[in-house]
Amino acid sequence: LNLPTRKSSRQVPMFGRSVEFPADSLPQKELVRHIETTLARSLYNCDENAAYSGTALAFRDRLIIEWNKTQQRQTFNDQKRVYYLSLEFLMGRALDNAMLNVGLKDAARDGLKDLGFRIEDVIGQEHDAALGNGGLGRLAACLLDSMATLNYPAWGYGLRYRYGIFKQEIVNGYQMEVPDYWLDNNPWEFPRHEITVDIQFYGCVRKYQAENGKIMHSWEDAEIVQAVAYDVPIPGYGTKTTNNLRLWSSKASSGEFDFQKFNAGDYESAVADEQRAETISAVLYPNDNLERGKELRLKQQYFWCAASLYDIVRRFKKSKRAWSEFPDQVAIQLNDTHPTLAIVELQRILIDTEGLEWDEAWNIVTKSFGYTNHTVLPEALEKWSVPLLQNLLPRHLQIIYDVNLYFLQIVEKRFPNDREMLSRVSIIEESHPKMVRMAHLAIIGSHKVNGVAELHSDLIKTTIFKDFVEIYGPDRFTNVTNGITPRRWLHQANPRLSALIAEKLGGYEFLTDLTLLDKLEAFVDDKKFRTEWAEIKSANKLRLARYIKETTGFSVNPDALFDVQVKRIHEYKRQQLNIFGVIHRYLTIKAMSAEERKKVVPRVSIFGGKAAPGYWMAKTVIHLINKVSFVVNNDADVGDLLKVIFIEDYNVSKAEMICPASDLSEHISTAGTEASGTSNMKFVLSGGLIIGTCDGANIEITREIGEQNIFLFGTLAEDVEELRHRHVYGQTFQIDSQLAKVFEAIKGNMFGDAGDFSALTASVEQHGDFYLVSDDFNSYVTTHEMVDEAFKNREEWLAKSITSVARMGFFSTDRVINEYADSIWNVEPLEVGKD
Numbered sequence: 001l002n003l004p005t006r007k008s009s010r011q012v013p014m015f016g017r018s019v020e021f022p023a024d025s026l027p028q029k030e031l032v033r034h035i036e037t038t039l040a041r042s043l044y045n046c047d048e049n050a051a052y053s054g055t056a057l058a059f060r061d062r063l064i065i066e067w068n069k070t071q072q073r074q075t076f077n078d079q080k081r082v083y084y085l086s087l088e089f090l091m092g093r094a095l096d097n098a099m100l101n102v103g104l105k106d107a108a109r110d111g112l113k114d115l116g117f118r119i120e121d122v123i124g125q126e127h128d129a130a131l132g133n134g135g136l137g138r139l140a141a142c143l144l145d146s147m148a149t150l151n152y153p154a155w156g157y158g159l160r161y162r163y164g165i166f167k168q169e170i171v172n173g174y175q176m177e178v179p180d181y182w183l184d185n186n187p188w189e190f191p192r193h194e195i196t197v198d199i200q201f202y203g204c205v206r207k208y209q210a211e212n213g214k215i216m217h218s219w220e221d222a223e224i225v226q227a228v229a230y231d232v233p234i235p236g237y238g239t240k241t242t243n244n245l246r247l248w249s250s251k252a253s254s255g256e257f258d259f260q261k262f263n264a265g266d267y268e269s270a271v272a273d274e275q276r277a278e279t280i281s282a283v284l285y286p287n288d289n290l291e292r293g294k295e296l297r298l299k300q301q302y303f304w305c306a307a308s309l310y311d312i313v314r315r316f317k318k319s320k321r322a323w324s325e326f327p328d329q330v331a332i333q334l335n336d337t338h339p340t341l342a343i344v345e346l347q348r349i350l351i352d353t354e355g356l357e358w359d360e361a362w363n364i365v366t367k368s369f370g371y372t373n374h375t376v377l378p379e380a381l382e383k384w385s386v387p388l389l390q391n392l393l394p395r396h397l398q399i400i401y402d403v404n405l406y407f408l409q410i411v412e413k414r415f416p417n418d419r420e421m422l423s424r425v426s427i428i429e430e431s432h433p434k435m436v437r438m439a440h441l442a443i444i445g446s447h448k449v450n451g452v453a454e455l456h457s458d459l460i461k462t463t464i465f466k467d468f469v470e471i472y473g474p475d476r477f478t479n480v481t482n483g484i485t486p487r488r489w490l491h492q493a494n495p496r497l498s499a500l501i502a503e504k505l506g507g508y509e510f511l512t513d514l515t516l517l518d519k520l521e522a523f524v525d526d527k528k529f530r531t532e533w534a535e536i537k538s539a540n541k542l543r544l545a546r547y548i549k550e551t552t553g554f555s556v557n558p559d560a561l562f563d564v565q566v567k568r569i570h571e572y573k574r575q576q577l578n579i580f581g582v583i584h585r586y587l588t589i590k591a592m593s594a595e596e597r598k599k600v601v602p603r604v605s606i607f608g609g610k611a612a613p614g615y616w617m618a619k620t621v622i623h624l625i626n627k628v629s630f631v632v633n634n635d636a637d638v639g640d641l642l643k644v645i646f647i648e649d650y651n652v653s654k655a656e657m658i659c660p661a662s663d664l665s666e667h668i669s670t671a672g673t674e675a676s677g678t679s680n681m682k683f684v685l686s687g688g689l690i691i692g693t694c695d696g697a698n699i700e701i702t703r704e705i706g707e708q709n710i711f712l713f714g715t716l717a718e719d720v721e722e723l724r725h726r727h728v729y730g731q732t733f734q735i736d737s738q739l740a741k742v743f744e745a746i747k748g749n750m751f752g753d754a755g756d757f758s759a760l761t762a763s764v765e766q767h768g769d770f771y772l773v774s775d776d777f778n779s780y781v782t783t784h785e786m787v788d789e790a791f792k793n794r795e796e797w798l799a800k801s802i803t804s805v806a807r808m809g810f811f812s813t814d815r816v817i818n819e820y821a822d823s824i825w826n827v828e829p830l831e832v833g834k835d
C-alpha cells in the first residue's frame with residue numbers, strides 16, 4: 001500500500017481490518033465510536049483534529065454524567081450555594097484537564113497511540129477558550145477549579161462571547177489583531193435552548209398604586225433581548241463533583257424578529273433588529289485594567305447580571321423559603337465592579353416584582369453580596385454617566401439615587417457638617433455629566449469587600465476606600481491573597497516535575513494539599529534528586545527553544561539563562577524597563593573585550609503579551625522589543641551571549657509551556673500598582689526564580705520562600721507619591737546616567753527610526769516619568785548583575801529553586817477558596833463519596 005505521509009506521527013490503520021483494542025481501554029472504544037458515529041468519519045481519514053474531537057467527546061460523556069449527578073445532589077441537598085459573577089473566564093484548554101479529573105489519561109494515551117497519534121499532539125489541537133484578558137479572568141478560572149475540587153456547590157456566571165480576546169500577529173514588529181472566532185465544534189458547551197430569560201433595555205418607569213394602596217414602580221415600553229444559557233462543565237480533581245459555568249448568549253427575543261415587520265415587507269429591519277440583539281454577546285472588550293465607558297459594554301454588564309439574577313432567584317423560589325432566608329441560601333461574589341448592577345437588579349426584583357419593603361430588601365441584598373477589588377489604578381475604576389444609565393436603565397438609576405440618599409443620610413448623621421466627606425463618598429460624582437461610581441455602589445451594597453494581596457488590601461483601605469473604612473469600620477474590609485490551581489500550573493504544565501515530586505512525597509496528595517510541598521525541603525541536598533530536578537528544567541527549556549526556533553526562526557542556546565516576562569503589556573507593568581535593561585546589556589557586551597565576554601552569562605530575554613488595540617504606548621513597547629530583537633539576534637558579534645525573543649499571541653496554553661521553562665521571570669511593576677499578580681506564582685511553582693519589585697503578591701512570595709531566594713529591587717510603594725511629585729514640581733529632572741546611554745542608542749537610530757519610539761523616551765524625560773523607570777533603573781540593572789552571579793553557581797541556584805517550590809504551598813486557590821468560604825460566603829462543602 002502506498003499511503004500518503006502525514007505531518008503527524010500517526011500510523012494509518014490498514015485497510016480491510018479494524019484495529020484491535022485492549023479490552024480495558026474504554027476511552028479508546030468510546031473515542032472510536034465518536035469518530036465513526038458522532039463525527040461520521042472513518043478511521044482511515046481520521047486526522048489529528050478528528051482524533052481530538054473524538055477524545056473530547058468520550059471524556060465529555062463522562063463529565064456530563066457526573067455533572068448531572070452533582071446538580072441533582074446539590075438541588076436535593078438545598079444548602080447555600082456560591083455564585084461567582086465574572087465578565088471574564090480565561091479557561092484555556094479543557095481536554096487535558098478533563099482527562100486529569102476523570103482519570104484514564106493513560107488509557108487515552110495508549111488508545112491514541114494505537115491509532116497512530118501522540119496524545120500531546122491531540123491535546124494541542126484544542127483552541128483555547130480565551131474569554132478573558134489577563135489575570136482577572138484567569139483567576140476566575142482557577143477559582144472555579146478549586147471550588148469544584150473542594151466540593152463547594154458553586155456556579156460561575158459569565159458571557160458567552162462569540163469572539164474571545166483577539167489573536168495577536170506581529171507584522172514587521174507591529175501588533176496586528178485578528179478576531180478569535182472559537183465556537184465552531186466546541187464540545188465543551190451545552191446549549192440550553194429551553195433556559196432563556198427576557199432582558200429589558202430602555203423604556204420608561206411608570207408609577208402606579210397597588211391594590212393595597214402602596215405606590216409601586218413598573219418598567220415599561222422596554223426593548224427586549226433574549227438571554228440563552230450555555231453550560232460548561234467544571235470538573236473537580238479527585239472528586240466526582242462537576243460544577244457548572246453558565247454563559248449567556250444574546251439573541252433577538254422570539255417576538256422581536258418580528259413577524260409583523262416581516263409580513264409588512266420590512267424584512268431588512270427585522271434582520272437588523274436580530275443582529276443588534278446578537279451584538280451584545282459578540283465580543284469581549286480587549287482592555288485589561290482600563291474602562292472606556294462604552295454603551296455596549298454597559299449593555300453587556302446588565303444583560304449578564306439580569307439573566308444571572310433571574311436564574312438565581314428562580315432557583316431560590318423553587319425551595320419555597322421566605323425571602324429573609326435568601327442570604328442563607330445564596331452568596332454572590334462580584335469579580336471586580338463589572339457585575340455591580342446585580343446589586344441594583346436584586347433590589348429592583350425584591351421591591352418592584354416581589355413587593356418587599358425597601359429596608360427589608362436592602363438588608364437581603366447586602367447580606368448576599370461580596371465584592372472583590374482588583375485594582376487601585378484610577379483609569380480602571382468604573383464610572384458610568386448618569387445620562388447613559390437614565391436612557392438604558394431608567395428604573396435602576398432611580399434605585400441607585402435612592403440607595404445613595406439613604407447612605408448619605410447615615411453618613412451625615414455620623415459625620416455632621418462634613419460636606420467634603422459626603423461629596424467624596426457619594427455614589428454620584430458631581431461632574432459634567434454626572435457619573436455613577438461603581439466601586440462605591442459595590443461597597444455600599446456588599447457585606448464584605450476584599451483586596452487580592454496584603455499590600456493591595458492595605459492600600460485600598462488607606463487610599464481609595466479610606467472614607468468607607470471610617471464609615472463602616474474596618475471589618476467590612478478584608479484580604480484574600482490570590483492563588484493558582486496546582487492541577488493546571490504544576491501537574492498539567494509540568495508533568496515531569498509533578499511526577500518527581502510525587503515520587504519523593506510518595507503520591508500526588510500535594511495536588512490537593514499544596515502545603516505538603518514543604519516535605520521537599522528534606523531532599524534539597526539529595527544528589528540524584530537535584531540532578532533530576534535540573535534535568536527537568538533543561539528539558540522544559542529545550543522544548544521552548546524548539547518552539548522559538550519553529551515560530552521565530554531564531555536559535556537560542558538552551559543553556560543560557562532564560563529570562564521571561566509574559567503578561568499583558570501595560571506601562572505600569574513596565575515592559576519598557578525590561579527592554580531598556582536589555583539594550584543596556586547589549587551595549588555593555590558590545591563594549592567588552594573578548595576576554596571580558598568570556599565571563600558573561602548568556603541570556604535569552606523572552607517577552608510575550610498583548611496590548612489593548614487602542615493602547616498606543618503599549619503597542620510602541622511591543623514595536624521596540626521586536627526591533628531590538630531583530631538587531632540583537634542578527635548581530636553575530638554578540639552571538640549566544642544575548643538573544644531577544646517576542647513570542648506571538650501569548651495565551652493560557654502558551655503560558656503552560658513557557659512558565660516551566662524559565663530560569664528567571666520578571667514581575668517589575670511600579671510599587672503599589674499591581675494588585676497581586678498571579679503569574680509570579682506560576683513561575684515559582686515550576687522552579688523558576690523571580691526578579692521583582694516590592695509589589696502585590698511578590699511581597700508574600702518573599703515572606704514564604706525567604707528573601708535569599710528572590711531578587712527584589714526598586715522604590716517602595718510608600719515612596720512612590722513623593723517621587724512622582726518631585727518629578728513634576730522639583731527643580732530639574734535628572735535621568736539615570738545608564739538609562740541616558742540607552743536613550744542615546746535609541747535616538748541614534750540603532751533600532752530603526754528613533755521617531756517611532758520618541759513617545760517612550762519622552763514619557764521618562766519630559767512627562768514626569770510617572771512609572772519611575774529612571775528612578776528604578778540603576779537598582780534594576782544592578783540586581784540583574786546579582787542574578788548573573790547567582791546563576792554561575794548552578795548548585796546554589798538549584799537549591800534556591802527547590803527550596804522555593806517547597807515553600808509555595810500557600811499560593812493554591814484551594815486555600816483561597818476556603819478563605820472566601822469561611823470569611824465571606826459562609827458556605828460548606830457538600831461531601832461526596834470518592835469511589
Ligand code: Z15
Binds near residue numbers: 136288289336482674
Ligand atoms: C485585571 O486583569 C486585573 C485587575 C483589574 O482591575 C482588571 Cl480590570 C483586570 C488583575 C490585576 O491587575 C492583577 O494584579 C491581579 O493579580 C489579577 O487581576 C487577579 O486579581
